[in-house]
Amino acid sequence: MQPRNSRPNSSALRGAVDLAAVKAAGEAAQKAEQARAERARQAAAAEESGIAPASPGYQLVIDVTEDTFETEVVQRSTEVPVVIDFWAEWCGPCKQLSPILERLAEEYAGRIVLAKIDVDGNQLIAQQFGIQGIPAVMAVVAGQLVPLFQGAENEANVRKVLDQLILVAEQRFGIVGGSGLPGTGGEPDEAPRRPEDPALAAAHDALDRGDLAGAIQAYENVLADQPGNAEAKLGLAQAELLRRVEGLDLQEVRAAAAADPKDVEAQLRAADLDLVGGHVEDAFGRLVGTVGRTFGEERNVVRVRLLELFEVIGTEDPRVTAARQALARVLF
Numbered sequence: 001m002q003p004r005n006s007r008p009n010s011s012a013l014r015g016a017v018d019l020a021a022v023k024a025a026g027e028a029a030q031k032a033e034q035a036r037a038e039r040a041r042q043a044a045a046a047e048e049s050g051i052a053p054a055s056p057g058y059q060l061v062i063d064v065t066e067d068t069f070e071t072e073v074v075q076r077s078t079e080v081p082v083v084i085d086f087w088a089e090w091c092g093p094c095k096q097l098s099p100i101l102e103r104l105a106e107e108y109a110g111r112i113v114l115a116k117i118d119v120d121g122n123q124l125i126a127q128q129f130g131i132q133g134i135p136a137v138m139a140v141v142a143g144q145l146v147p148l149f150q151g152a153e154n155e156a157n158v159r160k161v162l163d164q165l166i167l168v169a170e171q172r173f174g175i176v177g178g179s180g181l182p183g184t185g186g187e188p189d190e191a192p193r194r195p196e197d198p199a200l201a202a203a204h205d206a207l208d209r210g211d212l213a214g215a216i217q218a219y220e221n222v223l224a225d226q227p228g229n230a231e232a233k234l235g236l237a238q239a240e241l242l243r244r245v246e247g248l249d250l251q252e253v254r255a256a257a258a259a260d261p262k263d264v265e266a267q268l269r270a271a272d273l274d275l276v277g278g279h280v281e282d283a284f285g286r287l288v289g290t291v292g293r294t295f296g297e298e299r300n301v302v303r304v305r306l307l308e309l310f311e312v313i314g315t316e317d318p319r320v321t322a323a324r325q326a327l328a329r330v331l332f
Helices: 010-016 019-048 069-078 092-107 123-128 155-173 198-209 212-225 230-245 250-259 264-276 280-293 296-313 318-331
Strands: 061-063 082-087 113-118 136-141 144-150
Touching (some): 061 092, 082 092, 092 113, 092 155, 144 155, 144 318, 155 230, 198 212, 230 264, 250 264, 264 280, 280 296, 280 318, 296 318
Parallel strands (some): 082 113
Antiparallel strands (some): 136 144
């Protein structure tokens, strides 16, 4: 237990942040990336040979109706994460988001399948999912619903969400997508492991030394060259968390948060300290509650911080899953 009015320091906090989790997640992402590259190479070779992916099993973007939902979504989700795009022709934000989702589905080359559901033509499904506003994006993995987000998002945020979804599917459910692409054969583990990226290793070393500014810059440098690097994203989220809590007075922060539940900045600081103190559920619950009390830009700020803290803990953690479900209930 920390003494009264103690101030967290980076060397103590590093123990609360498990770098092994960062590296493990990075290795999983690395294997998946290698498998995706190999599938893309084989698909390109098949296309040059005149082998067309004519079978519906090879489609990465599909239109789903109430009649085909069981086959195209539920059954398919046992082999690959199925992302569901709830949309309608009259919805302007849908026309911004849908092309992003379709483009990323093609880019991910079989690691996800995008199922598009027109809510006007499939009102029963929309009711069953509790859709109250569109665009709304959810996923089904191994038959289980995973709420993702509502409203139009930019490509960087969508990519971040999909990366998290794929890691959950691989690490928690053992599902690695891509088996539906033509020409695939071989297991992902057969791909040779790449040597560790020196820039990434330097970032990890800086974080381990407590050089938070250096670690943040190093992770950002990696992400500038490799925007999809999951290991760097996790490391950056952890380094930024540690920097945010440096110098904070635990008792003062908690007193301010308790005095004014609507003070967003106070709730954000308290959640950060909750997390590094090991009170993960408290941190998540605090921010989910704050989302429910706020609107507009303030709500979005809190939601984004909550997603960042999910990354710090690891998206496969059951506490993250529970918090995602609670967040979805508040948002929808």
